[in-house]
Amino acid sequence: MIRLAITFFLLGFALHPLSALALDDGQTPRTAEELVQAGGRAYHNRDYDLAAQHFERFLEAYGEAEEAREAADAVRPLLAICHVRRRAFDRAAGVIGESLKQESLEESLGLELTFWQGVCRMQLGDLSGAQATFADYYGKAPAHDPRRSEAVLLYGTIFLLQNRHAEAISFLKLRIEEYEKNPASASEVLARLMSLQLHAFLRLGRLDDALLTMSRTTDRFDQFVQIIGLQSLILELGSRLLDEGRYYDAIRCFHYVWPRDRLLSLQAERKERVSKRIRSLKARGDADALVFQLEGIRTRIERELVHFAQVKDYDAAVQMRLASAYLGLQRYREAALIMESMLADMEPSAVVEEASVTLVKCWMQEEEWERAAAAADLYGERFAANGRKAPHALEVLFLKGQAWQGVHRFEDALEAFEECVAWDPKSATAAKAFFMRGICLLQMESYEKAVLVFRELPVVYPGSETLVERALYWEGMAHSFAAEPERCLERMRRYVEAFPTGTYLAEAVFRIAFSQHALADYEASISGLTAFLGEYSESPHVDEARLLLGDAHLARGELEEGMAQYAAIRPESTSFFEEGLFKTGEALKLSERFGEMEAHFQSFVDAHADSARLPEALHWLAWLKQREGNVEEARSHYWASLDRLGNEPDMPSVLDLAGGLAKLYVGPQRPVLIGAWRDRRQEALREERSTYAARCLWAQAQAMKETQPVQSAVLLTELASELKPEIHSARMLVDAADALRSLESWTEAASLYREVAKWHPDALERERAEEGLGREALRVNEYARALDHFERIERRAVGLVDMGEILLAKASCQRSLGRGKAAFDTLENLLANRSISSEAKAAALLQSGQWLAETGESAKALVYFERVYLVYGRYAREVAAAYWARGRLLEDLGENEKARAVFSEFVSREDLEAYPEYARAQAHLAR
Amino acid sequence: MTVTMSVTVTRWCHRLLGLASITGGLLGGVIARDIIHLESGAALQGAIDRVDHGEGRVRFKVIMEGPRGRGEALRQVSMKDIAFIDFAQSELEIDVAAGRAGVEVSLAAMRHLWKRHETNLHLANCPGGAIGLACIGRLLATGRPSQALEAEEMAGEIVHRDWDAERRRRAACYRLQAMVLAGRVSEARAEAALFLDRADDPALAVEARLVLGHAAFHRLGELVAQHPRWMDDREIRPQCESLIRSALDHFLFASLFHGALREPAAEGLWQACRVYRLINKPERARAVARDLTELYPAAKACQRARDYLEIEGEARE
Structure with missing residues (x-):
């Protein structure tokens, strides 16, 4: 370019003889010199339109003149450049062609024009010609020429434009290897070559090769000017892999697809940097080639940004694909987390909406019911609020109902299903929801309401045949659950008639016989159950049916037939099987077939030692022997089972056997039992049967409990050190802990109670352990901790501990913590609870009265005190305290006469003499 | 442009300008002395005596070595004048x-x-x-x-x-x-x-x-x-x-x-x-x-x- 400027200058002098005048700006050039000068000026000022105009006029007017040939040869290339700058490639191509024919054309200029010739041909669609030109350029250009790389890229690009992808791949592979030898100097070129290669692999479906190329780009994203283009290719690759079920590979791709904002921000920053650079280079004025290159980069970035801005829901599409890959791997939690983020953070769109529905289902698949319901709620807020009709609103509401059912929140489920019905009452989903309302009500044990729903369904949705059928069946079941066999019978008969091939036909037939049995119509039930067993031998109700059939026969005195049915019940049905077995035993007993009865139960003991009903069977065997007067043999049945099973930690019924055995050693025989346990323990210890040894010790202590309570407690404390909490029963642990507590070994007792909570959190005996821990905390005045334990018992309410005592203790803790009103409320709950003992209520009234008196509610307090001795007169301690408290309160209120009357009544009760309040009352009367 | 970036750019500019005085302080990777590079392009070698954050000044002991021996001088350099510092590092x-x-x-x-x-x-x-x-x-x-x-x-x-x-x-x-x-x-x-x-x-x-x-x-x-x-x-x-x-x-x-x-x-x-x-x-x-x-x-x-x-x-x- 500098040379050209000099040429201009020279031209100006050379042409001087043709025109004596220099041209001022603003005047239209006419002469050759003026045109050249004007064109030169315009070129210098980068006004390529004007420059081209002047140069074209010059060439038109003087191009053929011999004397102007040199000038024309100089101008022609400049004109070509002007056309290129103006993107008038068709015109540029012609002028370039002419220029390249010039013998006087300088080599470097010729090279440059060759490059632009390639560009022009490419722009004009002559791709083969362009490729040849670029090859020519590449062959001639020096190695350091930056346009050489550009030529390579364009050459490769042309392959792709011509869909010659295989050739492109071969070409690009070689070029990449070449540039990788010196990556620092050609990083951007390398990046672009890789993009082209990736594109080619994708077009040919060579996904493994594409994946390899992609993996080589991930560490050099900063070198990719057209990063959005690359990321789009990676996204496409990931999508193709996803479609082929190559989920891990797809995920690897999606890991490297950036969010939209990040891409836009990066490219905007890049564009700004490039623009700044262009401005400074233009100001410098001597870096046209570099400016042009940078402008090309900027143009590419701008085009990317424009195109990308039109892509809708980009982030949502990427995230949804990623989630789909995880779904393909059945990673529902992972997929749900991705979709949860989409629903929470992205703009509502069709993609996000679809993802949200899948999200709810994923959480349900993971049994994360509350999360599923929360997702359904969020869906509603984002897509279905303010009357908007989202495509899946109804489905999501229905799923929400099912989610609440999953976590047993039936009221919430009911509400969701009702909302579903209200949303679009005529839809099929609403019909299902209507039906599910009935199911929820069944689950809530609201049988009457359930019946109403099931009855209403056929009226509201007569066209939903499946639901109508189900509603009829479940209406019948609701009556059955509500113990209304007549109504159940009627409904089930109607079902069988209306739906002879219905889904619930077998169940309905069974339920008819079941109801007949419940109505004591044994003839009908026998007939029905027999038919059921004949017709539906694979039904899950078969064993129950046999049990009922046996019962029906027995009810009609048909023992053999009944026992035959019991014998046919399958052992794997466990509860029905055992029930049948024991009923057979009962039948044998009733028919005084004691020999068979013994064999029957002995067979059960031998074959089902792990049954929870083993003690019951042994009880009958013992009964038989006792009946014969053979107590020893009765005992021997128990001992045989105990010796056999005693060391099995998984046989908790062993303790019940010990209890049953104890009944065979009553009164003076008790020491024999105690001795027997002691002997067995010694034997077990010798044989290293540690669990049996511990159980023997426990049983020995139980046997001594009534007659020798202290020694019994000592034995249990000895037991404590042998117990392994993780395998031994909660009962033994708590008994040992209670014994330790009774002997004031509070720390050891507390430790054992804690082991019960740790290893047997769901055991019934946990309540006793919690009480023990509560008492231990009370003892050291840790009222908050004690309260925690007592409240836990109150919540569980199993019934193994005296709830009255617990509530009294709870109230005491609350008072100690300064929560008097809470204590009062606790005592009021106690008083309202019918199952609590009178003694506890007397104590509660007394304590409540005391609190009321302290807080100034004297009138109420007086009533409470009076109730104690009027209603609970037999609880002397409380009565004495109540009399005294009432009398004193009356005195404090200045009602001395009334006080004297109370004291008088008090001291008239000689049974209360032993209490200190009695003497005080006497003293007050004496004043 | 953040402070960090301006430092980086300035630093490389200074390096490109080929300040020989820098290389005198760099022995292989070790930097034997503290070198304060000023915004003006000049560099001072020596040792940081004290950094007065409150006053925004660095008290710097400039060390000069010449054919007649070594000289030292204490100088107060304002933080505003400092482009960056190459700290002495073993x-x-x-x-x-x-x-x-x-x-x-x-x-x-x-x-x-x-x-x-x-x-x-x-x-x-x-x-x-x-x-x-x-x-x-x-x-x-x-x-x-x-x-x-x-x-x-x-x-x-x-x-x-x-x-x-x-x-x-x-x-x-x-x-x-x-x-x-x-x-x-x-x-x-x-x-x-x-x-x-x-x-x-x-x-x-x-x-x-x-x-x-x-x-x-x-x-x-x-x-x-x-x-x-x-x-x-x-x-x-x-x-x-x-x-x-x-x-x-x-x-x-x-x-x-x-x-x-x-x-x-x-x-x-x-x-x-x-x-x-x-x-x-x-x-x-x-x-x-x-x-x-x-x-x-x-x-x-x-x-x-x-x-x-x-x-x-x-x-x-």
């Missing part, structure tokens, strides 16, 4: 700052180096932050709460005063780890929660999630140890389930949302595997371990996953 300091210090470099030595540069953290080019980070890494590796406190303090200094954004970020991550190690889990949790949604700093957000995941996992471990039959305990079970949920959500975060951050993503997957193993869900544990080996075969955590799958495979056979 080979040891350079190694420690670059993370190349092996076990032969004692913690005491690293602490000493830290002290040398601690007051100048905010000065561009100060290696103190890098040295501090190396020291913190060593302290945390001991696993001792007492060391964790020191690490936390150091990290706090870097977070608030270091000139380099990347170091500040790493220090913030270390600080969270130190708080957890020191047993101040709830504080770490609260602080990590502030970083959760750092879209501008995914690495920090991911680190915060790992910290929160560890906090939940730690508490879960305590509960499971105290209540081995927690599945049967009506009160403990919901607590455990909530912690399981929290731990898994946080651990899986990196692999799901910043999958390109290989090491933390792989670490998160490994920790998720551990959660499933703790709650006795071996199928889930194996599935996550498989995901780890497939998605991050080169990550540090991958070998642990492979070993686990191998053992599981043997166990099932």
Whole structure:
């Protein structure tokens, strides 16, 4: 370019003889010199339109003149450049062609024009010609020429434009290897070559090769000017892999697809940097080639940004694909987390909406019911609020109902299903929801309401045949659950008639016989159950049916037939099987077939030692022997089972056997039992049967409990050190802990109670352990901790501990913590609870009265005190305290006469003499 | 353009201009003297005597060596005139700052180096932050709460005063780890929660999630140890389930949302595997371990996953 400027200058002098005048700006050039000068000026000022105009006029007017040939040869290339700058490639191509024919054309200029010739041909669609030109350029250009790389890229690009992808791949592979030898100097070129290669692999479906190329780009994203283009290719690759079920590979791709904002921000920053650079280079004025290159980069970035801005829901599409890959791997939690983020953070769109529905289902698949319901709620807020009709609103509401059912929140489920019905009452989903309302009500044990729903369904949705059928069946079941066999019978008969091939036909037939049995119509039930067993031998109700059939026969005195049915019940049905077995035993007993009865139960003991009903069977065997007067043999049945099973930690019924055995050693025989346990323990210890040894010790202590309570407690404390909490029963642990507590070994007792909570959190005996821990905390005045334990018992309410005592203790803790009103409320709950003992209520009234008196509610307090001795007169301690408290309160209120009357009544009760309040009352009367 | 970038650009400009005086102070990689590069392009070699942050001045002992010997002069240089400083660094300091210090470099030595540069953290080019980070890494590796406190303090200094954004970020991550190690889990949790949604700093957000995941996992471990039959305990079970949920959500975060951050993503997957193993869900544990080996075969955590799958495979056979 500098040379050209000099040429201009020279031209100006050379042409001087043709025109004596220099041209001022603003005047239209006419002469050759003026045109050249004007064109030169315009070129210098980068006004390529004007420059081209002047140069074209010059060439038109003087191009053929011999004397102007040199000038024309100089101008022609400049004109070509002007056309290129103006993107008038068709015109540029012609002028370039002419220029390249010039013998006087300088080599470097010729090279440059060759490059632009390639560009022009490419722009004009002559791709083969362009490729040849670029090859020519590449062959001639020096190695350091930056346009050489550009030529390579364009050459490769042309392959792709011509869909010659295989050739492109071969070409690009070689070029990449070449540039990788010196990556620092050609990083951007390398990046672009890789993009082209990736594109080619994708077009040919060579996904493994594409994946390899992609993996080589991930560490050099900063070198990719057209990063959005690359990321789009990676996204496409990931999508193709996803479609082929190559989920891990797809995920690897999606890991490297950036969010939209990040891409836009990066490219905007890049564009700004490039623009700044262009401005400074233009100001410098001597870096046209570099400016042009940078402008090309900027143009590419701008085009990317424009195109990308039109892509809708980009982030949502990427995230949804990623989630789909995880779904393909059945990673529902992972997929749900991705979709949860989409629903929470992205703009509502069709993609996000679809993802949200899948999200709810994923959480349900993971049994994360509350999360599923929360997702359904969020869906509603984002897509279905303010009357908007989202495509899946109804489905999501229905799923929400099912989610609440999953976590047993039936009221919430009911509400969701009702909302579903209200949303679009005529839809099929609403019909299902209507039906599910009935199911929820069944689950809530609201049988009457359930019946109403099931009855209403056929009226509201007569066209939903499946639901109508189900509603009829479940209406019948609701009556059955509500113990209304007549109504159940009627409904089930109607079902069988209306739906002879219905889904619930077998169940309905069974339920008819079941109801007949419940109505004591044994003839009908026998007939029905027999038919059921004949017709539906694979039904899950078969064993129950046999049990009922046996019962029906027995009810009609048909023992053999009944026992035959019991014998046919399958052992794997466990509860029905055992029930049948024991009923057979009962039948044998009733028919005084004691020999068979013994064999029957002995067979059960031998074959089902792990049954929870083993003690019951042994009880009958013992009964038989006792009946014969053979107590020893009765005992021997128990001992045989105990010796056999005693060391099995998984046989908790062993303790019940010990209890049953104890009944065979009553009164003076008790020491024999105690001795027997002691002997067995010694034997077990010798044989290293540690669990049996511990159980023997426990049983020995139980046997001594009534007659020798202290020694019994000592034995249990000895037991404590042998117990392994993780395998031994909660009962033994708590008994040992209670014994330790009774002997004031509070720390050891507390430790054992804690082991019960740790290893047997769901055991019934946990309540006793919690009480023990509560008492231990009370003892050291840790009222908050004690309260925690007592409240836990109150919540569980199993019934193994005296709830009255617990509530009294709870109230005491609350008072100690300064929560008097809470204590009062606790005592009021106690008083309202019918199952609590009178003694506890007397104590509660007394304590409540005391609190009321302290807080100034004297009138109420007086009533409470009076109730104690009027209603609970037999609880002397409380009565004495109540009399005294009432009398004193009356005195404090200045009602001395009334006080004297109370004291008088008090001291008239000689049974209360032993209490200190009695003497005080006497003293007050004496004043 | 940020201060850091302007320093970098200026620095390279100065280098391009080929100031010979710089090379006089650089002996191989070691920088024998402090060199103050002024905005004017000039450079002063010598030793920093004192940095007066309040007055915004550096008291500098300029050292000049000439044919007639060596001369020194004290000079007050305003911070505004300083482009950047090449701090004198021994080979040891350079190694420690670059993370190349092996076990032969004692913690005491690293602490000493830290002290040398601690007051100048905010000065561009100060290696103190890098040295501090190396020291913190060593302290945390001991696993001792007492060391964790020191690490936390150091990290706090870097977070608030270091000139380099990347170091500040790493220090913030270390600080969270130190708080957890020191047993101040709830504080770490609260602080990590502030970083959760750092879209501008995914690495920090991911680190915060790992910290929160560890906090939940730690508490879960305590509960499971105290209540081995927690599945049967009506009160403990919901607590455990909530912690399981929290731990898994946080651990899986990196692999799901910043999958390109290989090491933390792989670490998160490994920790998720551990959660499933703790709650006795071996199928889930194996599935996550498989995901780890497939998605991050080169990550540090991958070998642990492979070993686990191998053992599981043997166990099932």
